[in-house]
Amino acid sequence: MRVHVTELKEGDRLSHDTFNSYGLNVLSKGTELFASEISRLFQHQLDYVEIERRVVEQPPGRTIESTLSPKWLPAVEPVYQDAINGCQQLFMNALQSGKVAEEEVVATFQPLVDTFKTERDVVSMLLLLNTKDDYTYQHSVQVGMLAYYLSSWLGYEEEQAVKIGQSGFLHDIGKCQIDNDILNKPDRLTEQEFEEIKRHTIYGNTIILNSFGESISATVALEHHERMDGSGYPYRINGDQIHPVSKIVAVADVYSAMISSRVYQKKRDLLFVLKELYRMSFNELDPFTTHTFIKHMIPNFIGKQVELVSGEFGTIIMTHPSEFFRPLIQIKDDFVDLTQDRSLEVKQVFM
Incomplete structure (x- = not known):
């Protein structure tokens, strides 16, 4: 079936090789289309492509909330919940014995990797799975x-990426030694309570050292709140003094914390969160790491509905590789390139 590129949906599959106006093969027959592939078609200024007939069409009038397959959530939600439960058990074991078992970390985290590593729409994935319950454990999983x-986006090999993921998974293990009344306090923390919260980095470092000895995970537990400008904690180190993997986990930590819905914090608009990360990349977070994260997250917004500051509503058709927050928007039959029209910007993205 022949469709306009603006009508493509994630999961569509090309039935023919696709060439641009210069005869260059852009995408091959059989390619499954996701955000990056659809964006490539736009970049090559293609109007129509041939795709395999869709087995299930989108129900008429349905608002697009996610580009994920309808079969996606029931299949992966149990794996996600098992990881949260496994994380809780790790925290309990660490509190009781002061240690975590490496085989238990692998057994809890590896199913996540095996299940989610082919899922490209990380934005929708986390939103659909995110709940108000078990924040500490859910945050660790995320x-x-x-x-x-x-x-992986930064170029680490699979084995290294998994180890780094495990370090992120364990980054907050020291919170097992923080009183739950402080961790889940709905009101502003006192200065004394915040000082206690900050000690989770030292507690976590000690737990992992006792468990694995010197390791990336121990370093990450200690450094994930350190900042490039020296404003972080616990030791206010800065710049190259911070381990590269700690810089990775710091970005993931801030993003997850900001998208989460907690008793004292409303879930923020995702574009606002990415803009905030971008702002932080000029002083607090490592710029290259942060910009790599944003660059790979932004294409997941393709196909999402947006409201512009003008009050108009449209759909993100294409994202820009460097002007992250100025996509190409379709408004009814018109296309607005926000890199050209500087008077407009996205006010809100509807997930």
């Missing part, structure tokens, strides 16, 4: 997953 993705 940071582990995001650290795995981000390290």
Whole structure:
């Protein structure tokens, strides 16, 4: 079936080789289309492509909330929940014995990697799975997953990326020694309570040292709140003093914390979160690591509905490789390139 590129859906599969106006093969027959592939078609200024007939069409009038397959959530939600439960058990074991068992970390985290590593829409994935319950454990799971993705995007080999993901998964293990009344306090922390919260980095470092000895995971547990400008904790180190993997987990940690819905924090608009990360990349977070994260997250917004500051509503058709927050928007039959029209910007993305 022949469709306009603006009508493509993630999961569509090309039935023919696709060439641009210069005869260059852009995508081959059989290619499954996701955000990056659809973006490539736009970049080559293609209008129509031939795709295999869709088995299931989108129900008429349905608002697009996610580009994920309808079969996706029931299949992966149990794996995600098992990881949260496994994380809780690790925290309990660490509290009781002061250690975690490496085989238990692998047994809890590896199913996540095996299940999620082919899922490209990380934005929708985390939103659909995110709940208000078990914040500490859920946050650990999310940071582990995001650290795995981000390290892969930065060029780490699979085995290294998995290890980095495990380090992200364990980054907050020291919170097992923080009183739950402080961890889950709905009001502003006192200065004394915040000082206690900050000690989770030292507690976590000690637990992992006692468990594995010197390791990346121990370093990450200690350094994931350190900042490039020296404003972090516990030791206010800065720049190259911070381990590269700690910089990866720091980005994942901030992103997960900001998208989470907690009793004292409303879940923020995702574009706002990415803009905030971008702002932090100029002083607090490592710029290259942060920009790599944003560059790979932004294409997941393709196909999402947006509201512009003008009050108009449209759909993100294409994202820009460097002007992250100025995509190409389709408004009814018109296309607005926000890199050209500087008077407009996206106010909100509807997930």
